[in-house]
Amino acid sequence: MxxxxxxxxxxxxxxxxxxxxxxxxxxxxxxADAPRPGTVYRAVADKPVKGQGGMFFRTPDGSAFLRQVKGLKPGQEVLVQVTGYAEPGKAIPVTDRLLFKSRYAIVTPEAPGRNLSRQIRDDAERDRLLEIADEVLQDEPYGLILRSSCEAADADAIAEDIAAMMDLAAKVMTDEGRGPETLAEGDGPHVLAWRDxxxxxxxxxxxxxxxxxxxLDTLDELRGSEVRLGGGASMFVEPTRALVAIDVNTGSDASLAAGIKANMACAKLLPRALRLRGLGGQIVLDLAPMPKKDRRTFESALRAAFRRDEIETNLVGWTPLGHYELQRKRARAPLSALLP
Structure with a gap:
């Protein structure tokens, strides 16, 4: 279909x-049961982490952790935003660089200026979108990014979206309350589907x-670890407490090209396998045997596959043992913890 x-x-x-x-x-x-990414708190600085430049904060949903903090002292109040899901027993990851994101617009309070997605290349369309933004924003001090979804979209819908995000940003950024409090909730799955x-x-x-x-049939398959790669090859996606292990096997294919074929199929399907399972953190690939001369071809295919994936993933590189490592943002809760 x-x-x-x-x-x-x-x-x-x-x-x-x-x-x-x-x-x-x-x-x-x-x-998920955890706070949604995008949730904004008025948080209270609690304990600094010496040597790491980080700070723990008190929020209504428990302890949060902010990296690379300078000049903050315990007791100070800061606006922070949830960036992803924490590992079990760890603090909520947050940032102090707030973004207010919707289907057409992203408001950036700390980064003034008006910008358009680079995917919008038509000059006439870019001019149209900037005119819409100018009419809505006028003297607003906050920054704005118009997303690629704006291209050819209805002008009134774009203007309404910009205004709604600007109003939300202004409400949060001018908050004068005291103590830990949730100022804005992150989007749920249905709104995220409309948004992204x-x-x-x-x-x-x-x-x-x-x-x-x-x-539901696909969810039954996702409960298992095997992902079929075609030609009898497969990969096994197995999360552990420390990392996600990916084991690639050629199966019954005994040809000289079996290894590179299985690894190339792995590169193509890996983003989807991780995305559907909600997996992130450190990821280690134990690939099928292939000549070192084919490594660059594999890396190019892997880079192209993750370029189309919205979740931030860093391709780290090869280990001395010949494994390949990635670091992926924990943007979602693991599916295994959510299935009924």
Whole structure:
């Protein structure tokens, strides 16, 4: 089945959204118990971490940790925003560089100026979008980024989105309260689907959409670790407490090119495998045997695959043992902890 579908449903009591591309589950968002990324707190500095330049904060949802802090003392109040999900037993990761993000606009209070996505290349369209922004913003002091989804979008919808984000930013940034408090909630799966899955798609909102569109069948597969790569090859995605281990096997293929074929298939499918499982942190690839001369080809394929993935991933490189390492932002909670 060709085309794109967005299915809004629930997994048990959890709100969830699925993106299906050409009949295959491409992305999945599931409500977690932890604070949502994007949540903004008025937090109180608690304990500095000597030698790391970080600070623990008190928030309504527990302890939070901010890296690279300068000039803060315990007891000071700071606006911080949740950036991802914490490992079990660790503090909520936050930043003091707040962003207010919607479908068309991103407001950047600490970075003034008006910018457009580089993906919008048509000069006439760029001029149109800047005119819309100018009409809404006038003398607003905050910065603005217009996202690629603005291209050819309705002017009134863009203007309404900009105004809503500016109002939210102003409300938060001018807060004069005291003590730990939640000032803005992050977006849930259904709003995130509207915000980030902007390409044309059929939207399914009827209850039972996950079952009728085969999402539940794919979830059963995701409970396991095996990902089939074709030609008998496979990779096993196995999270541990310390890291995520990826083991690539050629299966029954005994040809000279079996290793590079399996590894190239791994490079193509790895972003989706990690995205659907909600996995991040340190990732180690134990690849199928291949000549060292093929490493550059593999790296190029891996880099191209992650370039299309929205979750920040750093390709670290090769270890002395011949493994390949990545560092991926924990932007989502692990799916294994969310399934009913």
């Amino acid at each position: 060709k085309g794109r579908s967005i299915v809004l449903d629930h997994l048990g009591a959890r709100e969830a959204a699925a993106l299906i591309v050409d009949g295959e589950l491409d992305d999945l968002l599931v409500e 899955w902007t390409a044309p798609a059929d939207v399914v909102t009827e209850p039972g959409g996950f079952e009728s569109h085969g999402v």
